[in-house]
Amino acid sequence: MHVTRLDIRRLRRFDEVQLLPSPGLNLITGDNGAGKTSVLEALHLMAYGRSFRARVRDGLIRHGDEATEVFVEWRERRAGTVQTMPGTNPGANAEATSLASTPPGRPDTTGGPSGEDREGLPAGSGLISDGAERTRRAGLRHSGRDWEGRLDGRPVSQLGDLCAALAVVSFEPGSHALITGAAENRRRYLDWGLFHVEQHFLPLWRRYARALRQRNALLKSRAGDEHLDAWDRELAEAGEPLSQYRQRYLDAIEPGLARLAADLAPSLGTLRLEYQPGWRREDFPLVDALLFCRERDRLAGFTSVGPHRADWRIGFGALPGREALSRGQAKLTALAALLAQAEHHAAICLDWPVIGLDDLASELDRQHQARVLDWVRASGAQAFITGTEVPPGLAASKGAITLFHVEHGMLQRLE
Numbered sequence: 104m105h106v107t108r109l110d111i112r113r114l115r116r117f118d119e120v121q122l123l124p125s126p127g128l129n130l131i132t133g134d135n136g137a138g139k140t141s142v143l144e145a146l147h148l149m150a151y152g153r154s155f156r157a158r159v160r161d162g163l164i165r166h167g168d169e170a171t172e173v174f175v176e177w178r179e180r181r182a183g184t185v186q187t188m189p190g191t192n193p194g195a196n197a198e199a200t201s202l203a204s205t206p207p208g209r210p211d212t213t214g215g216p217s218g219e220d221r222e223g224l225p226a227g228s229g230l231i232s233d234g235a236e237r238t239r240r241a242g243l244r245h246s247g248r249d250w251e252g253r254l255d256g257r258p259v260s261q262l263g264d265l266c267a268a269l270a271v272v273s274f275e276p277g278s279h280a281l282i283t284g285a286a287e288n289r290r291r292y293l294d295w296g297l298f299h300v301e302q303h304f305l306p307l308w309r310r311y312a313r314a315l316r317q318r319n320a321l322l323k324s325r326a327g328d329e330h331l332d333a334w335d336r337e338l339a340e341a342g343e344p345l346s347q348y349r350q351r352y353l354d355a356i357e358p359g360l361a362r363l364a365a366d367l368a369p370s371l372g373t374l375r376l377e378y379q380p381g382w383r384r385e386d387f388p389l390v391d392a393l394l395f396c397r398e399r400d401r402l403a404g405f406t407s408v409g410p411h412r413a414d415w416r417i418g419f420g421a422l423p424g425r426e427a428l429s430r431g432q433a434k435l436t437a438l439a440a441l442l443a444q445a446e447h448h449a450a451i452c453l454d455w456p457v458i459g460l461d462d463l464a465s466e467l468d469r470q471h472q473a474r475v476l477d478w479v480r481a482s483g484a485q486a487f488i489t490g491t492e493v494p495p496g497l498a499a500s501k502g503a504i505t506l507f508h509v510e511h512g513m514l515q516r517l518e
């Protein structure tokens with residue numbers, strides 16, 4: 104998929120800007136504080152319902168305004184999501200390759216903008232099909248507390264449905280948290296991938312989240328066993344398959360991630376992934392684990408076992424543990440994980456997610472920049488790269504790039 108138009112209103116320092124990007128590489132330059140990252144944040148907001156830097160109410164809305172608005176128009180393959188369990192059928196494009204060679208088969212994403220220009224947020228005028236591709240539109244108005252969204256001309260009742268439409272993978276200065284930060288980052292990574300490739304995952308995830316809320320409320324109110332039994336069963340019925348989806352997703356990602364990590368950080372040795380389901384799954388079914396922990400959970404007032412406590416870890420042959428990774432190595436590993444996720448998405452959905460690379464030059468040395476840019480270019484994915492200057496690695500990476508410049512709250516395309 105590729106974005107053909109992005110309108111941003113009242114986000115950070117922007118009053119109102121519009122970006123008409125190319126389907127390939129787009130570079131956004133500007134001085135410190137000009138608003139380059141804000142452009143990526145706007146895209147991320149539409150795809151995740153939050154910024155990668157903060158929640159909406161923590162500074163995303165322009166000072167003095169009530170809400171921020173983002174409108175995105177994009178082209179995507181009509182085939183949409185192929186409903187296949189991750190890991191069971193990676194698809195024709197799943198032959199993952201290294202950064203040094205050409206990435207997997209390039210989905211055809213060459214269609215241009217629909218040509219139809221729309222004003223106004225967050226309304227959309229419906230879905231426009233055109234052969235193998237279609238144009239989609241999403242608008243989101245977010246005040247931090249409330250939100251209002253439209254997708255293809257219709258109101259959206261759940262933010263998750265809006266976010267599941269546009270797939271964006273963002274690499275930014277905080278991305279190392281995926282490897283060295285809290286488990287929540289790693290659960291989100293799995294869940295984001297699954298939202299997009301497995302149609303049964305989101306309802307299951309919602310069912311689990313609801314059951315967890317209910318069980319926690321009962322624990323807090325010291326409810327009797329007869330009430331908790333039913334919610335334990337419900338939690339387990341949603342939690343077991345949810346956990347299996349995550350495990351299989353991680354298994355499906357692992358080979359591509361290992362190859363990408365070997366290219367980006369070869370000195371670390373062989374990569375392996377370990378999934379931790381959130382309870383001793385090898386010993387007990389979840390329903391039994393919940394029962395065993397019931398008294399402890401009553402005292403604590405929350406559920407201490409289950410997929411909401413899941414995690415996954417990366418280990419490297421040459422290191423004692425992920426704690427031994429330098430910050431730079433953690434960043435390279437996070438980038439490998441994000442690109443592997445993008446690659447897997449492309450293999451299953453036959454369409455690349457949009458890739459955001461914030462401040463690439465300050466994150467990677469010249470040689471790694473060039474490798475990543477070559478890889479992204481060869482993939483056919485649309486990418487948004489930001490930097491105070493043209494990244495040095497871009498000089499070594501041959502091919503077209505569309506340039507934009509941000510200054511004084513304005514966003515301009517440079518010819």
Ligand SMILES: Nc1ncnc2c1ncn2[C@@H]1O[C@H](COP(=O)(O)OP(=O)(O)OP(=O)(O)O)[C@@H](O)[C@H]1O
Pocket residue numbers: 114115116117133134135136137138139140141142162163164165166462491
């Ligand atoms: N809520 C807000 N209201 C108004 N202005 C804001 C708000 N939040 C941040 N800003 C300003 O918006 C700009 C944010 O810019 P952004 O982080 O996108 O810049 P950047 O070009 O990526 O900068 P850098 O190169 O320093 O990373 C900064 O000038 C910041 O002071």
